[in-house]
Amino acid sequence: MVKRLIQSEYLVLLLSAVYFAALAPFTPGFASTGNLANILSSMLPLLVVAMGQTFVLIAGGIDLSVTSTIALASVVGASVATGDQGILSGNSLATPGGILAMLLVGATVGSFNGAAITRFRMPPFIVTLTTMIFVSGFAVWLTQSKSIFNLPTTFTILGSNVWVALPLVAVATLVMHFALSRTLLGHWIYAIGHNKNAAEISGVPVRRVLLFTYIASGLCAAAASILYTGRLESASPVMGRNILLDLIGATVIGGTSLYGGKGKILWTVYGVLFLALIDNSLNLLNLSYFTIMMAKGAVIVMAATIDSVRNKLLNS
Amino acid sequence: MPHAQFMKRLLPIPISITLASLFVAMWTAGCGSNSPTTQEASGQGEKQLTVGVAFETLQTEYWVAGFEAIKEQLAKRNIKVLEAIANSDSNRQFEQIQTFVTRGVDGIIMVPKDAKTCIPSIRAANSAGIPIVLFNRPAGESDAKSVAVQADNFKLSKETVAFMIEQARKTGTKHKAMVIMGDLGDINAIGRRDGFDAAVKGNEDLIEVVSRVPSEWNQEKAQAGVVNALQAHPDISFIFTSSDFLFPSIVSAMKTAGKYKKIGEPGHVILGGFDGDATAYQMMKDGYLDATGVQDVYFEAEATVQALLDLRGGKDVPTLIQDPGFVIHQGNMDEMTPKMWGANIRK
Incomplete structure (x- = not known):
């Protein structure tokens, strides 16, 4: 029974439900409608960026630059859309223009990462870490560390109203889920993650597929940036700086392997849900930020351990 | 498709349905359970207030001193404190304020990251009818209503x-x-x-x-x-x-x-x-x-808590209370x- 449970791909979803049921009676407001909307609202941007990371991780890579991509996309998009001397200030195209600029930033950073990794065969860790440092510095330099405000309501509503964001994120989730599980591209991504050399010999266009995963990750980071920026009604050059632990944590908790070849978009949804529940409940229990960080770290280590045990069971 | 494989595929569906039902059941049960955290003090019949204190950071001694001084002022008045530190993350601070609102606190004291990113948080408090006072950093101009205590x-x-x-x-x-x-x-x-x-x-x-x-x-x-x-x-x-x-x-x-x-x-x-x-x-x-x-932290802490109580009591409070400080x-x-x-x- 325990063996079957550990092997189940619904383990994290089950844990989320058990955790929710166990804490609801003791945590004031945890199960209230308003709080569930809060959990959903905090889940959505993290889920979007984590889905891109899932693509990269399954292909055997890692993208550490997403946090700075979020920051740069935020300030570039806001520079276009803001009513305070923005490039399209007062124009009806301010919102679409801002969003387009943000997605362009994501695609550019992703293309650079992908090109450096595939063309020059550089390690993804080093490439994306360097990109993170560069892009982060660039965002601060561009704005002289100032935040940008006065964004159009048509822009901010995307992040501030959960019922507007939810259908958009749901569609994106379904598209990415089907792309990964039902298309040839998805099979290629898994094949590369399992064994890159074998995939190459089998005729998989490894370079192009890897490039695609990093561009997808950049685009997802930019899309998450739209949600974060809208939520706070302002753009900041340090936006998203602290989400790397949550991001990697959510994908690993969901079951996506850091070694590549294994993972699903649905697992990432479960991972993000579980992390959001932990975060929210510990906040409600009035634990300090630092205690929450320690608890999250412990949960991520536990998830990695379970993943390891699960792999052993499957191989035995 | 072989029968066993078909069953294997179907098996997770009941699990998902069970879990979804459990979630919905909990949600339904939880609706309306968003009771305010105000408690009856034992035997006194007086309500003990709860105030959420959200600081952007405790990185410097000033913020630590301010945090402690505010808690001391609240303790003096027998007010329960919920604490939240955002570690310089505006998004996290927004979630923390939402959490305070969810818990139905009687007031919020906040040190925002900057003048503008706090506006959605202030709006959330305003919508819930919870008074909010900003310690040391006032909010920028907007339709959101708050009071700030700040050194000159x-x-x-x-x-x-x-x-x-x-x-x-x-x-x-x-x-x-x-x-x-x-x-x-x-x-x-x-x-x-x-x-x-x-x-x-x-x-x-x-x-x-x-x-x-x-x-x-x-x-x-x-x-x-x-x-x-x-x-x-x-x-x-x-x-x-x-x-x-x-x-x-x-x-x-x-x-x-x-x-x-x-x-x-x-x-x-x-x-x-x-x-x-x-x-x-x-x-x-x-x-x-x-x-x-x-900066006279003790003056600022006392003025902050007093402003919060005055706002709760429906009194007129200036939007900016200045601490003159001294050299x-x-x-x-x-x-x-x-x-x-x-x-x-x-x-």
Whole structure:
């Protein structure tokens, strides 16, 4: 029974439900409608960026630059859309223009990462870490560390109203889920993650597929940036700086392997849900930020351990 | 498709349905359970209030002192405290304020990251009818309603720098000056920079500002900036920092350049700061620091809690309550030390 449970791909979803049921009676407001909307609202941007990371991780890579991509996309998009001397200030195209600029930033950073990794065969860790440092510095330099405000309501509503964001994120989730599980591209991504050399010999266009995963990750980071920026009604050059632990944590908790070849978009949804529940409940229990960080770290280590045990069971 | 494989695929469906049902059941059960955290004090019939205190950071001694002073004020009034620290993350702070609203707190005290990113948080509190007071950082102009308690950064900086200029005048020579600025997205940093500039204006015959170091409230950036400035202008003899918490970086850079001398010693650099923290107190006691503008944390904490209670009581409260603060220097140190929060935490 325990063996079957550990092997189940619904383990994290089950844990989320058990955790929710166990804490609801003791945590004031945890199960209230308003709080569930809060959990959903905090889940959505993290889920979007984590889905891109899932693509990269399954292909055997890692993208550490997403946090700075979020920051740069935020300030570039806001520079276009803001009513305070923005490039399209007062124009009806301010919102679409801002969003387009943000997605362009994501695609550019992703293309650079992908090109450096595939063309020059550089390690993804080093490439994306360097990109993170560069892009982060660039965002601060561009704005002289100032935040940008006065964004159009048509822009901010995307992040501030959960019922507007939810259908958009749901569609994106379904598209990415089907792309990964039902298309040839998805099979290629898994094949590369399992064994890159074998995939190459089998005729998989490894370079192009890897490039695609990093561009997808950049685009997802930019899309998450739209949600974060809208939520706070302002753009900041340090936006998203602290989400790397949550991001990697959510994908690993969901079951996506850091070694590549294994993972699903649905697992990432479960991972993000579980992390959001932990975060929210510990906040409600009035634990300090630092205690929450320690608890999250412990949960991520536990998830990695379970993943390891699960792999052993499957191989035995 | 073989039967076993088909069953294997179907198996997760009941599990998912069960889990979804459980979630919905919990949600339904939870609806309406968003009871306020106000509690009946045992046997008294009086309601114990709960206040959420959300600080952007506890990175500096000033914020720690402010946090403790607010908690002390709330404890004095038998008010329960919920704490939240956002570690300089506006998004996290927004979620923390939402959590306070979910818990139905009776009031919120907040130190926002900056003047604008806090507006959605204030709106959330406004929508729930929860009074909110901002400690030390007021919000920017918007339709969101809040009260702020803040030191008069401009006036206090101007007075501090004016005192430093008096000391400079006594030396009978012209001084080259450096100002270390904070994060210019922070209204406090802007007020302090403007106070410095206002004090220097009209005294250009005595003070020539040769370096403006942007620290972004970051020790490493401050140190790098001061090191570079002292290399470019080794004859700098007048330094004002927008916050005392940057002194360790400044002193380290000054020591490297051989410019950290006591008052009265040849080569002494006239030093001034803002905040009144423990490092500044020690430097002043040891005879290195000329003056610092002290924020009266105890006044600010008391005014914050009182404003929150007044708002709850439906009283009129001004949108900005200013702490006049005071300048402490070698001449009034004995008299003013008991009011300097940095001196008290050093004890």
